[in-house]
Amino acid sequence: MIIKLGKRIIDSEKKLERPYIIAEAGVNHEGNMDKAKLMIEQAADAGADAIKFQAYKAHLLASKYAPAYWDTSKEPTQNQFELFKKNDFFWKKEYEELANYASKKRIDFISTPFDFESADFLEPLVVAYKVASADIVNLPFLEHIAKKGKPVILSTGASTISEIWNAIETIEKNGNKNIILLHCILNYPTNYTDANLGMIVDMTRVFSEYIIGYSDHTLPDRMNTVLGTAWLLGAQVIEKHFTFDKSLKGNDHYHSMDKEDLKNFLDYLNDITAIIGKTKKHYIESETSSRLYARRSLVAKRFIPKGKIIDSEDIAIKRPGTGIPPYFYHIVIGAIATKDIQEDEIIKFGDFEVL
Numbered sequence: 001m002i003i004k005l006g007k008r009i010i011d012s013e014k015k016l017e018r019p020y021i022i023a024e025a026g027v028n029h030e031g032n033m034d035k036a037k038l039m040i041e042q043a044a045d046a047g048a049d050a051i052k053f054q055a056y057k058a059h060l061l062a063s064k065y066a067p068a069y070w071d072t073s074k075e076p077t078q079n080q081f082e083l084f085k086k087n088d089f090f091w092k093k094e095y096e097e098l099a100n101y102a103s104k105k106r107i108d109f110i111s112t113p114f115d116f117e118s119a120d121f122l123e124p125l126v127v128a129y130k131v132a133s134a135d136i137v138n139l140p141f142l143e144h145i146a147k148k149g150k151p152v153i154l155s156t157g158a159s160t161i162s163e164i165w166n167a168i169e170t171i172e173k174n175g176n177k178n179i180i181l182l183h184c185i186l187n188y189p190t191n192y193t194d195a196n197l198g199m200i201v202d203m204t205r206v207f208s209e210y211i212i213g214y215s216d217h218t219l220p221d222r223m224n225t226v227l228g229t230a231w232l233l234g235a236q237v238i239e240k241h242f243t244f245d246k247s248l249k250g251n252d253h254y255h256s257m258d259k260e261d262l263k264n265f266l267d268y269l270n271d272i273t274a275i276i277g278k279t280k281k282h283y284i285e286s287e288t289s290s291r292l293y294a295r296r297s298l299v300a301k302r303f304i305p306k307g308k309i310i311d312s313e314d315i316a317i318k319r320p321g322t323g324i325p326p327y328f329y330h331i332v333i334g335a336i337a338t339k340d341i342q343e344d345e346i347i348k349f350g351d352f353e354v355l
Helices: 033-046 080-086 092-104 116-122 139-146 161-173 198-206 220-232 259-276 285-293 326-332
Strands: 002-005 008-011 020-026 050-055 108-113 129-131 152-155 179-184 211-216 237-241 297-300 315-318
Touching: 020 033, 020 259, 033 050, 033 092, 033 259, 050 092, 050 116, 092 108, 092 116, 108 116, 108 129, 116 139, 129 139, 139 152, 139 161, 152 161, 152 237, 161 179, 179 198, 179 237, 198 211, 211 220, 220 237, 220 259, 297 326, 315 326
Parallel strands: 020 050, 020 237, 050 108, 129 152, 152 179, 179 211, 211 237
Antiparallel strands: 002 008, 297 315
């Protein structure tokens, strides 16, 4: 599958190309436009492909009785409605302003809608829709988004294979085949031992015709290892929470990367990409002299007079590889020498004649 995602083309057959990187600003702006723009600027400067926000209103998203499912030692709010209410200040006007600012900074703009209204007003602003893991079974919502015709990036945290297939079928039945599936663990934060990056391998097998990615919620101190491993296992799109200050309390700051983390990860990717190099086996240019001088040739083990029928006692196999290759050994044995060949002399074509 090939999907145009903003400025990039993602090809499911080219798994070791640089991944499409989404800096997930979410609601780390805390309702402050200057902070939101700062994150756009920092993500663009660091080299992310996209900046992503979340568009919701608390009363449309959660009941007042919805309990917390995150680590309350990091984010002490005990109720989903209360947490979402703290961060639902931005709406249509603000996201239009942020999308325009992202365009000026030449970074793709993406947002996760959490209701029909936000999906509608985001349509002209985003290069793709991101669907949160929790909405993978919200089939009426998936139908609505699918009909927009834009790529759908679908997180699969806490889901089963059958639930993922149901979501895919729902999107495709509504005329949209541009689907990217992200492996995700729906824990905030995710313990390293719970990341289960091996699931990416299974997803690339089960959903072989789709592009597979990874959305990460682990703490950022081992980010290169986690995200780099996800990429090497097949993730072509990588999403990681992003903040301007990791030391801030609550919300998603504590498991987010910052500008320097992102720069370091991209440097790491560049190093790994350089190490991986070509993906089709062949010798490289710098090995040319090695092929010539480190390989072996047929060499006269002793003096071979002109006219002698060459036998195995006449031949040794030694470096360099500038003469007759060893795979001609059985052709040379039994041939007649056409000249005197000195001991340790490299045998060349023309020095013998096959009888």
